[in-house]
Amino acid sequence: MKIIIGSKNPTKITAVKNSFQHLESEFISLDVQSGVSEQPFSDEETIKGAINRAKGALEQGNGDIGIGLEGGVHETSHGLLLCNWGALATLDMEPIVAGGARFLLPEEVAVRLRAGEELGPVMEDYAKKKNVSKQEGAVGVFTNGMVNRAEVFTHVMKLLVGQFTYQQKLKAH
Numbered sequence: 001m002k003i004i005i006g007s008k009n010p011t012k013i014t015a016v017k018n019s020f021q022h023l024e025s026e027f028i029s030l031d032v033q034s035g036v037s038e039q040p041f042s043d044e045e046t047i048k049g050a051i052n053r054a055k056g057a058l059e060q061g062n063g064d065i066g067i068g069l070e071g072g073v074h075e076t077s078h079g080l081l082l083c084n085w086g087a088l089a090t091l092d093m094e095p096i097v098a099g100g101a102r103f104l105l106p107e108e109v110a111v112r113l114r115a116g117e118e119l120g121p122v123m124e125d126y127a128k129k130k131n132v133s134k135q136e137g138a139v140g141v142f143t144n145g146m147v148n149r150a151e152v153f154t155h156v157m158k159l160l161v162g163q164f165t166y167q168q169k170l171k172a173h
């Protein structure tokens, strides 16, 4: 199966490769437009970004499966949540959607996002290191390394691939 990943971020590529291990697969990663803000600001917008990336990847890569993984934030009365959403698209069905772990960002980070900054650069500044979003992620920083960004996306991917194989099984009966 030809699986097209709608991102070149290594945490996302790792997650996709981790979750299709049991299937004979070829992986291609493409930079695909999310069609939403660089920093999505609600679950709804983040889901839309994931779906757009999945559909775009499928089409641009001419694959069997397109995968979109998108990071965003979501405002609540308790503070700003970091959220992660994923979508799996094929030509013959509506995209499958699944969400991952979420946690509150510290207020000092949240205020900067509300003022219009993007989490990636804010995290580089906060953690005083480069490429946080391509490595442990904000989740890795704020959980003291207990959970990294690739793991969060791997969990999302397992929810997607699991639902996909379940639907395939139903179709076969």
Ligand SMILES: O=P(O)(O)OP(=O)(O)OP(=O)(O)OC[C@H]1O[C@@H](n2cnc3c(O)ncnc32)[C@H](O)[C@@H]1O
Pocket: 006, 007, 008, 009, 012, 038, 039, 040, 069, 070, 071, 072, 118, 119, 120, 121, 123, 132, 133, 134, 136, 137, 138, 139, 140, 149
């Ligand atoms: O190349 P793409 O796939 O776009 O990878 P990305 O790291 O930009 O990932 P997203 O677009 O999905 O994330 C939206 C923004 O939030 C940032 N972001 C999301 N989760 C993050 C995390 O865990 N750590 C650091 N930055 C994060 C990210 O860098 C972007 O600025």
Ligand SMILES: [Mg+2]
Pocket: 038
């Ligand atoms: Mg991005």
